[in-house]
Amino acid sequence: MTTAVSTQIQLASRPSGWPTAENFRTVQVTYGDLAPGEVRVATEFMSVDPYMRGRMNDVKSYTPPFALDETMTGGAIGRVVESNVDEVPVGALVQHQLGWRDIVQADAAQFRVVPEIPGVSTSVYLGMLGMTGLTAYVGLTAIAQMREGDTVFISGAAGAVGTAAGQIARLLGAKRVIGSAGSAEKVALLTERYGYDVAFNYKDGDIRGQLAAATPEGIDVYFDNVGGEHLEAAIGALNHGGRVAVCGAISAYNATEPVPGPRNMGNIITRSLTLKGFTLGGYLHLAGEFQQHMTEWFGAGKIAHDETVVEGIDHAVDAFLGLLRGENVGKMVVKI
The missing domain is CATH 3.90.180.10 (Medium-chain alcohol dehydrogenases, catalytic domain)
Known part of the structure; x- marks a missing residue:
């Protein structure tokens, strides 16, 4: 020794x-x-x-x-x-x-x-084969209860969880996957490499308007990594019965004052929306299920x-x- x-x-x-x-x-x-x-x-x-x-x-x-x-x-x-x-x-x-x-x-x-x-x-x-991929899988399946044919919006889409979530949503049968990122280069990667149908640069402003233009038919699922304006935009775009998996709020992590909440929370009532936050510790029992799926997808070359x-x-x-x-x-x- x-x-x-x-x-x-x-x-x-x-x-x-x-x-x-x-x-x-x-x-x-x-x-x-x-x-x-x-x-x-x-x-x-x-x-x-x-x-x-x-x-x-x-x-x-x-x-x-x-x-x-x-x-x-x-x-x-x-x-x-x-x-x-x-x-x-x-x-x-x-x-x-x-x-x-x-x-x-x-x-x-x-x-x-x-x-x-x-x-x-x-x-x-x-x-992708660890906690990051598992977080994306849990958020889409156990929390947002994504269904085949859903339109899915993911914020922070070029980050670790976002790149995983977009691809998993596609593999689980999403009809349309929309993402936001913070540069033109990242936006291009989302559509060219990670399987997103459309993406936009939130730094161009008017997140709500950009999301509406990207998906005029609305969204069914929102995977939230950012919070703030993104969450407000998603609540405005969610269809009746829409679901939100609240994974992170990186827009507020370095704030020194309380961050205002969305101004359109009434939509939660009128559209029968569900917003559910989660941390991975309560869902580790899904790790085996996730590993089975991800190992298959990874081995088949379906994951970037x-x-x-x-x-x-x-x-x-x-x-x-x-x-x-x-x-x-x-x-x-x-x-x-």
Whole structure:
């Protein structure tokens, strides 16, 4: 057995508004010999995700906030380099939630061995074959109860969940899939690569008008990653009996004042709409069902999968801040 020095990122102070590099610090942590039942893992990729911004606030939520002066956590995939556990041997590829560090040492129960996929980067387990893809699947099926023939609108469509949701909606039989994104380049990708029928750039303004022009027949399902003006526009476009899966509200994550709600909430009553928020923790029982579908789609070449890869643990904060600014296409990961 040997010791190991791990580079880790901690939350040094809580941001007010947009986070900056000064809210984080890099530390070195030395691990001693493995204790019984422990393994040591060299992380290959770690995930940065919008929900992490909420965990930087000391407020009550569905998951505890990041503690100050402690290493942050998040999804990661890595390789076992030392082990005291036969079921998690050296060389095994493992998924875990102890990101924001290049080496991690912990009880083997915190790691899940996953199979190698020939010719595919291991980072796929952080995106399309991981929590990102599962989030899209759960939102469309269990929350919005999407049906074949539905017209589906997805905001934040060029992000990790959005690119997954658009493709899954198409594969589940949506009649029409509409997306919004924040640049002309991303809008083009949505229709040319991710199977969207039409997309628009929300930065051009008049989101409600652009959505109405894109889908004059209205929408049946809205997958909400953004909130704010997008949610108001969707409530205005939803047909009778329309459903909304409220997954995120990235437009408000860095707000310093309360964000006004939609001004057309009366439509919820008059059109018999359903709005339901969700977090993935309550729907992990659907992981097997999702894996069956996604493995089949992925193997048949029906899924386009893109990543924005930032190199090095020292640039993990840069990757996270870039994610909040919308600099990613598809999943944002850090290659360690």
